[in-house]
Every structure is written in C-alpha cells, then in structure tokens.
Amino acid sequence: MGAISIPQTPTTPSPNKQSAPTLVRGFSEEGTFKDREIEAVLKILPNSHINGLACIECDFMQHSLTRDNLVSEPPIPPMGRYYPDRKHIYIYDCSSRWKILCTLLHEIGHHYYQWHLEEVLINFWIEKGYPLSKPVSKYGATNAEEGFAEAYMYYVLEPFISRKESIQSTPFMLYYMARAVFKDRLLDFNLIKEALEQ
Numbered sequence: 105m106g107a108i109s110i111p112q113t114p115t116t117p118s119p120n121k122q123s124a125p126t127l128v129r130g131f132s133e134e135g136t137f138k139d140r141e142i143e144a145v146l147k148i149l150p151n152s153h154i155n156g157l158a159c160i161e162c163d164f165m166q167h168s169l170t171r172d173n174l175v176s177e178p179p180i181p182p183m184g185r186y187y188p189d190r191k192h193i194y195i196y197d198c199s200s201r202w203k204i205l206c207t208l209l210h211e212i213g214h215h216y217y218q219w220h221l222e223e224v225l226i227n228f229w230i231e232k233g234y235p236l237s238k239p240v241s242k243y244g245a246t247n248a249e250e251g252f253a254e255a256y257m258y259y260v261l262e263p264f265i266s267r268k269e270s271i272q273s274t275p276f277m278l279y280y281m282a283r284a285v286f287k288d289r290l291l292d293f294n295l296i297k298e299a300l301e302q
C-alpha cells in the first residue's frame with residue numbers, strides 16, 4: 105500500500121473554538137464505571153477529537169443486560185448511538201467495562217468523522233482508504249462511516265485486542281488512523297489499562 109499517499113492537510117489544525125467540556129452522566133448510577141472514570145479515559149484522546157461533543161450518557165435501561173466476562177473482543181454494535189445533530193452519545197450496553205470502552209470509542213469515531221475530519225480526508229477515506237482496506241470487523245463492512253468508527257475504536261484499543269483480525273492485519277487502515285486522524289500523536293495507553301483493571 106506504500107504507493108498510496110494520504111492527502112496533506114495543514115499542520116496546524118484550523119482554529120477550533122474550544123467549546124464547553126463534555127458532560128458525562130448516568131454511569132455512576134449504573135455502576136460499571138463512574139462518570140469521572142469516563143472523563144479520565146477521554147484524556148487519552150486529543151482534545152480536538154472530542155471538541156464540541158456535548159454529552160456522553162449511560163442509558164443502560166435501553167439494553168437487556170447479559171453480564172459476561174471481560175473478553176478482549178470488541179462487541180458488535182449497536183451498543184450505543186451517536187446523534188450528530190445534538191452531538192450526544194448514548195451507551196446502552198453496560199455489561200462490562202470493555203464493552204463500554206469499545207462502544208464509547210466507536211461513537212467518538214462518529215463524532216470525529218462528522219465534525220472534525222477534514223473534507224479531503226473524508227473523500228480519501230471514502231474513495232481509497234475504505235474500499236482498499238479489509239474492514240476491521242463485520243460491522244465495519246456496513247459502510248464507510250461505520251468502517252471509520254470501527255477502525256477508530258480498533259486503533260485506540262489495539263494493544264488490548266487479542267484476536268488476529270485486529271487493525272494490525274490491515275496496515276493501510278492503521279497508517280491512515282495514525283497519520284490522518286491521530287496526526288502521529290502517541291497515545292497514553294495507561295489510562296485505558298487503568299480503566300480496564302478497576
């Protein structure tokens with residue numbers, strides 16, 4: 105895939121007005137996570153990725169709970185939902201910390217795709233990145249945007265995913281995420297590790 109290069113975007117991101125911090129609610133009441141632990145996990149992501157995200161809300165009543173063990177296998181969405189007009193994420197399946205984290209990152213992937221991914225990079229994803237990559241998951245094969253949201257989640261959680269079909273097996277997608285989305289920023293995986301080990 106070395107022959108395909110990702111379009112250049114300005115190195116200084118366009119000035120994004122920093123909006124109010126994301127409201128996190130409902131997790132402490134449910135109990136699998138505390139609201140402040142979710143806030144801590146958000147710190148692994150560049151601020152620009154969650155800029156404008158109004159609310160992350162636990163809505164566990166929407167999901168029939170089947171409590172199972174923590175496994176290093178991302179669940180199949182929809183375990184949550186992102187409403188782009190309200191910039192609001194709902195998490196429905198709270199049956200494990202792992203599922204909550206996977207869903208949260210998938211939905212943040214939608215927020216980033218809808219509001220922050222530069223147009224040239226969206227077009228590149230739709231025309232080249234997505235069709236030329238093997239989707240990281242079955243759900244990621246739904247369409248380009250779901251493919252992006254899944255790739256986003258797999259990229260951030262990659263060190264914790266044991267299955268072979270991780271993003272490592274789709275090097276171009278890994279490259280796209282590292283370069284175009286995370287702008288070569290290194291992530292502090294300790295925050296995720298701490299969150300999972302509670």
Ligand SMILES: [Zn+2]
Pocket residue numbers: 181210214250253
């Ligand atoms: Zn989705």
